[in-house]
Structures are given as structure tokens and as C-alpha cells.
Amino acid sequence: MTKPLFIDNAYLRDAEAEVFAVTDEGGIILDGTIFYATSGGQPGDSGTLTWDGGKIDIATTVKGERGSIVLVPAEPNPLPPVGARVMQSLDWERRHRHMRVHTALHLLSVVIPLPVTGGSIGTDTGRLDFDMPDAPSDKAGLEDTLNKLIGCDFEVRDEWITEAELDANPGLVKTMSVAPPKGAGKIRLVRIGEGGNTADLQPCGGTHVRFTSEIGTVRLGKVEKKGKQNRRVYLHLVP
Known part of the structure; x- marks a missing residue:
């Protein structure tokens, strides 16, 4: 398994590691990494690797077999x-x-307290899909x-x-489409x-800011109908 250093500290921008393996497709597996692998709607990280006599740009990061990144x-x-x-050095601005x-x-997901059916994260925009038959009547108020x-x-x-504690508290899970990963015996929760x-x-395995003020001002964009019971709500960072 690759040790996911970003779990303990999402603010690590640079870190040393040892090359554990190289895949048949030319992917690089380290013994520990600060690069987040694509999952849960969050894109994989990009950046660079440098070593004695070499340097290579990393376009993205994905999950491999048996817990590797x-x-x-x-x-x-x-x-x-x-x-x-x-x-290893992250493209920190993007991350x-x-x-x-x-x-x-x-x-x-707090201001729209409905089950989440999907989501996606970008550098300027994100969106959540809700089990919501009708569009919000007061989008400005929600914003x-x-x-x-x-x-x-x-x-x-x-x-x-x-x-077992998660099973006893199923209300913690907001996402209908993605179940928290099980098998390791413990579940990571993110508390705001x-x-x-x-x-x-x-439950969440992604990376987050330390304080909500780092988010800055946001605006809510268009609300799209994605089925009889689904509405897609877009969120944008304000420059």
C-alpha cells in the first residue's frame, strides 16, 4: 500500500519518498505520497517528481491495485x-x-439538507446533485x-x-451514490x-481547507434538472 500523506496533512507541498514500483503503463508508485488520487468527485493531483539526474511532470494521480496510488x-x-x-512537489495552487x-x-449540503446523488470538484467550480424534485425557490437566500x-x-x-459505529449512525452518510470505503476497520469523518x-x-476521504474562511466568497450558479427527482446545483468560487 502507498501511505497517503495527504490524509494527515493536506498542506504538504513537497515531500521525499522512495519509488516502490513502476507499472506496465509507466505509472509511478511511491511508498508514500502527497498526491491525492482521483476519487469521490475530486480530481487527482498534478505536479513534479525530481531525483538525482532526472525530473518528470505528473499529469494526474489515480488509484492502483491493493491500496496503491x-x-x-x-x-x-x-x-x-x-x-x-x-x-515530489504538488501543483499547489490547483490542489x-x-x-x-x-x-x-x-x-x-448543509444549506440544502437533502440526500446527495453525485458530485464533482474543479479548480473554480463544483457541483452537487440532490434528490430534489423541484428547483430551490430562493437560490439567492441559499447563497x-x-x-x-x-x-x-x-x-x-x-x-x-x-x-460498526458508522453502521449504527447511517444518517452520517449524505451521499446516495458513493458509499464510504469499508474493509480497513475504520472510517474517516470530516467535521466542520x-x-x-x-x-x-x-465520511470523506478528500482534502479540505483548515478553516472555512480560506474558501472565500462563493456564488451559486445554474440549477439543472437531471431526472424526475434530481437537481444539479453548481457552485463557483468568486475571484
């Missing part, structure tokens, strides 16, 4: 050999924007409430529960706020 080179250039020590959008979408929540500057942190001042608490 595979860094996908942008070009078919020479790869670092297995066992080499490398320095941080994903973190801002992702955290904002958690709060969107105002969302920005007020962001402005509360809630702390965002993770905590862990057992799979603290104690009785908790704004949101749900």
Missing part, C-alpha cells in the same frame, strides 16, 4: 528507477482550489446562508470511527465546526 506522467520521459529517492471547492460543497457559514471561519478537521457548533459531519 499511481502517479501518471505527463509525457513518456525516462522514469526514476525502483528504489530511487525522489522529491488548494480543489480543497476550497470541496469544503464549500460540504457546506452546500447568502452559504456565505455566512463560510464567514463563520469554522475549523475543519478529521476524526475516525469504527465501521466543533461540539454543539458543528456545521457538518460526514
Whole structure:
């Protein structure tokens, strides 16, 4: 397995690692990585790897077999050999924007308290699909409430529960389309706020900002009908 260093610290921009393997397709597997692999609607990270005598750009990152994380080179250039020590560097601006959008979408699921049927995260825009037969009647009011929540500057942190504890509290799961990964015996929760001042608490394996104020101002975009019971709500970071 690749150790996902971003779980403990999503703000690591650079880190050393050892090349554990190279896939038949030319992907690079490290023993530990700061690169987030595409999942849960969040894109895989990009950046660079450098080592003694070489450098390569990483276009994206995906999940591999048996818990591995595979860094996908942008070009078919020479790869670092297995066992080499490398320095991995994130495209931090891109990653941080994903973190801002992702955290904002958690709060969107608070101001629209309906089951989530899908979602996607980009550098400027994100969206959630809701089990919602009719479009919101007061989108401006929802946007105002969302920005007020962001402005509360809630702390965002993770905590862990057992799979049995999650089974006993099914209301923690907001997403209908993606179930929290099981099999490791524990589930990661992301909490926005603290104690009785908790704004949101749900299972999530993605990366988030430390405080909601980092998100900045957002605006709600168009609402699309995606089926009899589904509405897609877009969210945009305001430059």
C-alpha cells in the first residue's frame, strides 16, 4: 500500500519518498505520497517528481491495485528507477482550489439538507446533485446562508470511527451514490465546526481547507434538472 500523506496533512507541498514500483503503463508508485488520487468527485493531483539526474511532470494521480496510488506522467520521459529517492512537489495552487471547492460543497449540503446523488470538484467550480424534485425557490437566500457559514471561519478537521459505529449512525452518510470505503476497520469523518457548533459531519476521504474562511466568497450558479427527482446545483468560487 502507498501511505497517503495527504490524509494527515493536506498542506504538504513537497515531500521525499522512495519509488516502490513502476507499472506496465509507466505509472509511478511511491511508498508514500502527497498526491491525492482521483476519487469521490475530486480530481487527482498534478505536479513534479525530481531525483538525482532526472525530473518528470505528473499529469494526474489515480488509484492502483491493493491500496496503491499511481502517479501518471505527463509525457513518456525516462522514469526514476525502483528504489530511487525522489522529491515530489504538488501543483499547489490547483490542489488548494480543489480543497476550497470541496469544503464549500460540504457546506452546500448543509444549506440544502437533502440526500446527495453525485458530485464533482474543479479548480473554480463544483457541483452537487440532490434528490430534489423541484428547483430551490430562493437560490439567492441559499447563497447568502452559504456565505455566512463560510464567514463563520469554522475549523475543519478529521476524526475516525469504527465501521460498526458508522453502521449504527447511517444518517452520517449524505451521499446516495458513493458509499464510504469499508474493509480497513475504520472510517474517516470530516467535521466542520466543533461540539454543539458543528456545521457538518460526514465520511470523506478528500482534502479540505483548515478553516472555512480560506474558501472565500462563493456564488451559486445554474440549477439543472437531471431526472424526475434530481437537481444539479453548481457552485463557483468568486475571484
